[in-house]
Amino acid sequence: MQDLSLHILDLIQNSIAAGASLIKLTIYEDKEKNWLTIDIEDNGKGMDKIAMRRAADPFYTTRSTRKVGLGLPLFVAMAQRCGGDVVLKSTKGKGTSIKSGFQLNHIDRPPFGKLEDTITTLILCNPDIDFVYIHKVNDDEFKLDTRDIRQIIGDIPIEHPEIINWIQSYMKDGLNEINGGVQ
Amino acid sequence: MKTLKELEEIRQRTLESVNLRKDRTGARVVVGMATCGIAAGARPILMAFLEEIKNRSLKDITVTQTGCIGVCRLEPMVEVYLPGKDKVTYVKMTPEKVKRVVAEHLVNNQVVQEFTIGAAEKND
Numbered sequence: 506m507q508d509l510s511l512h513i514l515d516l517i518q519n520s521i522a523a524g525a526s527l528i529k530l531t532i533y534e535d536k537e538k539n540w541l542t543i544d545i546e547d548n549g550k551g552m553d554k555i556a557m558r559r560a561a562d563p564f565y566t567t568r569s570t571r572k573v574g575l576g577l578p579l580f581v582a583m584a585q586r587c588g589g590d591v592v593l594k595s596t597k598g599k600g601t602s603i604k605s606g607f608q609l610n611h612i613d614r615p616p617f618g619k620l621e622d623t624i625t626t627l628i629l630c631n632p633d634i635d636f637v638y639i640h641k642v643n644d645d646e647f648k649l650d651t652r653d654i655r656q657i658i659g660d661i662p663i664e665h666p667e668i669i670n671w672i673q674s675y676m677k678d679g680l681n682e683i684n685g686g687v688q
Numbered sequence: 689m690k691t692l693k694e695l696e697e698i699r700q701r702t703l704e705s706v707n708l709r710k711d712r713t714g715a716r717v718v719v720g721m722a723t724c725g726i727a728a729g730a731r732p733i734l735m736a737f738l739e740e741i742k743n744r745s746l747k748d749i750t751v752t753q754t755g756c757i758g759v760c761r762l763e764p765m766v767e768v769y770l771p772g773k774d775k776v777t778y779v780k781m782t783p784e785k786v787k788r789v790v791a792e793h794l795v796n797n798q799v800v801q802e803f804t805i806g807a808a809e810k811n812d
């Protein structure tokens with residue numbers, strides 16, 4: 506994966522595949538501590554202990570007869586390369602959370618990429634799922650919650666081109682304002 | 689800085705023109721969005737469709753995603769469904785190819801044969 510926004514798009518595909526109806530992404534850039542955290546929480550079908558072990562271990566997946574899973578191991582490898590790690594928690598029937606933290610200024614840290622394109626893509630392609638996106642840079646915060654948007658647009662489908670375009674530029678402006686997701 | 693207030697204006701403006709029926713009848717564009725698709729550039733393809741649809745003010749076209757379409761080496765892949773027609777699968781898409789698929793297939797109903805999976809497999 507070339508950048509973090511693509512990793513995030515890929516990880517959230519797992520939440521979608523797990524049937525989540527609410528997916529929350531929180532990115533926190535702590536410049537003083539030189540620490541970046543990316544957390545994804547969903548209310549999908551979750552995993553039991555065995556499935557969790559399989560999800561975290563690429564070798565186990567490789568040996569199974571089913572398709573090799575790449576998304577999660579790629580992300581874990583990236584976090585570890587950048588002096589951090591990923592913690593996976595899941596409760597069967599309740600949901601899954603992926604919490605990651607690694608060095609913001611690490612030489613191997615991939616660029617953020619176009620976070621607004623990742624969220625726009627997710628909303629456009631999954632109009633029945635609610636997304637919450639919180640991006641913090643030190644004490645400044647940007648927040649997008651599709652439930653707030655739905656409340657305002659009422660009968661207009663959220664995937665309507667005009668709404669999608671607005672969401673995309675709203676995020677771009679909002680991230681600019683807090684200097685979030687820069688390189 | 690954009691505000692949520694603008695959404696209210698968009699709502700007022702689009703309310704009459706919007707098709708509120710759930711049973712959409714228009715074209716459907718489906719982009720493969722598994723790990724292989726994303727790594728190969730599925731997202732810029734999807735954004736390119738969005739951009740073309742906006743620029744041409746096309747109505748009633750659904751852009752959506754699916755998991756793995758199957759052939760990783762041919763990603764990014766896109767399926768186009770027109771009402772009453774067979775599915776067409778385009779492979780190794782680029783933003784430039786998207787422009788032609790929109791102009792020729794979605795607007796003028798002409799499949800862009802050279803970009804299809806059939807053409808790609810013949811070349812193998």
Ligand SMILES: Nc1ncnc2c1ncn2[C@@H]1O[C@H](COP(=O)(O)OP(=O)(O)OP(=O)(O)O)[C@@H](O)[C@H]1O
Nearest residue numbers: 519520523551560573574575576577578601722723
């Ligand atoms: N949020 C989640 N909720 C439930 N199960 C999950 C979640 N994330 C991962 N899993 C499980 O872990 C497995 C491995 O995930 P991973 O992203 O590594 O591979 P994949 O999605 O199967 O395939 P790929 O990402 O290569 O297309 C998944 O198949 C799924 O069973």
Ligand SMILES: [Mg+2]
Nearest residue numbers: 515519576577
């Ligand atoms: Mg995956």
